[in-house]
Amino acid sequence: MLFATYIGIGALAHDTHFSLAWALASTALVWAGPAQIILISTLGSGATVLQSAIAVTVSAIRLFPMVVSVLPMMRSPQTKRRHLVLVAHLTAVTLWVECFRFLPQVPQQRRIAFIHGLGGGLISVSLIATTIGYGLAANLSQLFGAAILMLTPLAFLFSTARNCREISDGVALVLGLVLFPLAAMLNSGVDILVSGVTAGTIAYGVHWWRARP
Amino acid sequence: MSGFIGDWHALVILMIAGVFPNQIWRMLGLWLGSGIDEGSELLVWVRAVATAVLAGVIAQILVQPPGALASVPGWLRYTALAAGCAAFFMTRRSIFVGVICGEAVMLAGKWWLG
Numbered sequence: 001m002l003f004a005t006y007i008g009i010g011a012l013a014h015d016t017h018f019s020l021a022w023a024l025a026s027t028a029l030v031w032a033g034p035a036q037i038i039l040i041s042t043l044g045s046g047a048t049v050l051q052s053a054i055a056v057t058v059s060a061i062r063l064f065p066m067v068v069s070v071l072p073m074m075r076s077p078q079t080k081r082r083h084l085v086l087v088a089h090l091t092a093v094t095l096w097v098e099c100f101r102f103l104p105q106v107p108q109q110r111r112i113a114f115i116h117g118l119g120g121g122l123i124s125v126s127l128i129a130t131t132i133g134y135g136l137a138a139n140l141s142q143l144f145g146a147a148i149l150m151l152t153p154l155a156f157l158f159s160t161a162r163n164c165r166e167i168s169d170g171v172a173l174v175l176g177l178v179l180f181p182l183a184a185m186l187n188s189g190v191d192i193l194v195s196g197v198t199a200g201t202i203a204y205g206v207h208w209w210r211a212r213p
Numbered sequence: 214m215s216g217f218i219g220d221w222h223a224l225v226i227l228m229i230a231g232v233f234p235n236q237i238w239r240m241l242g243l244w245l246g247s248g249i250d251e252g253s254e255l256l257v258w259v260r261a262v263a264t265a266v267l268a269g270v271i272a273q274i275l276v277q278p279p280g281a282l283a284s285v286p287g288w289l290r291y292t293a294l295a296a297g298c299a300a301f302f303m304t305r306r307s308i309f310v311g312v313i314c315g316e317a318v319m320l321a322g323k324w325w326l327g
Contacts, residue, residue, distance in 0.1 A: 001308055015280050019219025022227060029232045034270040039231040041279040049230045057234030062266040065259030067242025081243065088243040089236070093267065143323055145281030147316055150293065153271045154315045157294075158301050158308040160267055172261040176268025181276050183269070192269040199269075200262030207257055 001155040002094050005033050006126040008152045010133025011145065012037065016044030020134050027130045028123060032092045035060050037152060061193065066096045073103050074111045083112060090119030093156070097163045168207035175199035285323055293319035 006027060013023035018040065026036050035056045042052040067088050074087060098118060106114045137145065157177075164170040176199040183195035274282070275290050282290070297315025304310040 001312065004312065012280060018223060019217060021217050022219055022223050025224060026227055026231055029227075030235050032235055034267065035231065035235045037274070037279070038270070039227075043226065043230065044279075049226055052226075052230040053234045056231055057237065060235040060238045062238075062263035063235070064238040064242045065256070065263045067239050068245070069256050069260055071243065084243055085240075088239045091239060091242075142281050142284050143320065146285050146323065147320055149274075149278070149280055149282040150285075150290070150316060150319055151312065153274045154294070154297050154312045155308070156267065157271050158297070158306075158311040160264060161301065162306045162308055164264075166257070168257055168261045169264050172264040173268050176265030177272045179265075180269040180272035184273070184276060192266055192273060195269045195272075196266030197262055199265035200258065203261040203265065204258040207261070208254075 001159055002122060002126060003129045004151040005155050006129035007133035007136065008148050009033065009036050009040070010130040010135075011137035011140070011148045012040050012044075012133075013130070014134045014137035015145065016040055018044075020131065023130050023134055024127055027126050030056075031089065031123065031126075032060060032063060033152065033156070034093075062093075062196070063091065066093070067091050070096060070099050073099060074108075074115065076108055079112070087112060087115050087119075090115060090123070093160070094122060095119055097159060100163065100165070166207065167210060168203045171206050172200050172203035175202055285319060286326070289319060289322040289326070292322065 009027065010023055013020075013026070026039065030036050030039070038055045039052055042055050043049075070091050071084055071087065074084060095115070095118065099115070102114070102118075103111055133148065136148070140148065157173075160173055161170075164173060176196060179195040179199045180191065183191040183198070186194060275294060276287075278285070278290065293315045296318040297311045300314035301307065301311030
């Protein structure tokens with residue numbers, strides 16, 4: 001699915017006239033599918049650098065809680081902060097999901113090395129996929145171009161849905177989808193943030209309500 | 214080689230608009246996350262917000278579609294999504310089947326529309 005997403009990103013970068021090196025640099029350095037899609041589509045549609053930066057940073061806020069939730073799994077009393085910089089960079093939705101799946105089976109001391117390996121592998125695969133998508137886009141009809149772009153929301157939706165562990169995660173996912181079109185009507189420029197914080201907070205409320213003694 | 218690298222100006226914009234606004238949250242998480250316990254209530258909340266923001270990005274691609282996807286009418290995008298969801302749940306959460314089914318419905322609908 002990661003592969004499919006990055007094929008989509010490569011194709012999108014081609015269609016908006018960015019160079020292949022640009023697309024590869026964005027995969028390696030940004031390393032967050034939604035942020036890359038937002039960056040490419042806003043810049044491609046003529047937004048200013050500042051507007052794009054705001055849109056990207058709003059989408060990237062979700063990385064903050066991801067890093068916060070992943071790092072305690074790696075940390076031991078001997079761990080220095082600089083040991084975790086690369087782990088923080090590698091943290092993105094795919095890796096975050098895999099962390100919850102794999103890390104409980106990995107001994108505490110080996111987790112940083114495990115994540116470096118896993119993250120490095122994922123980035124390599126994504127760079128290849130970006131290149132393939134970029135190449136394909138040059139030859140695709142509009143029909144298949146649309147199909148490739150559709151891969152992204154489907155893949156993100158189902159991989160998130162599969163990894164909902166608690167009721168709050170499921171509620172957040174469904175409400176987040178439903179509230180975005182409403183928030184978009186406000187046209188505030190930070191629509192995703194508005195719908196995300198609202199839906200997430202309601203979902204937390206549901207969790208709190210059910211956990212009550 | 215200039216075709217591969219393109220123009221340097223675009224790469225600078227990538228840094229300013231893409232890399233920095235994105236990385237700042239990771240580094241803040243690294244910096245401020247030290248004291249937070251894995252199972253804390255705050256984390257349940259931040260995870261719920263993270264999930265909802267991602268859901269918002271998914272909805273945005275469907276509601277305000279980029280590039281070639283905009284050539285597919287709205288009702289067909291949502292039908293494809295619904296079909297993918299149905300397949301996903303019927304196959305006990307198979308991501309692969311869900312994606313294939315959603316794509317198949319969209320392609321079939323687009324082909325039928327001509």
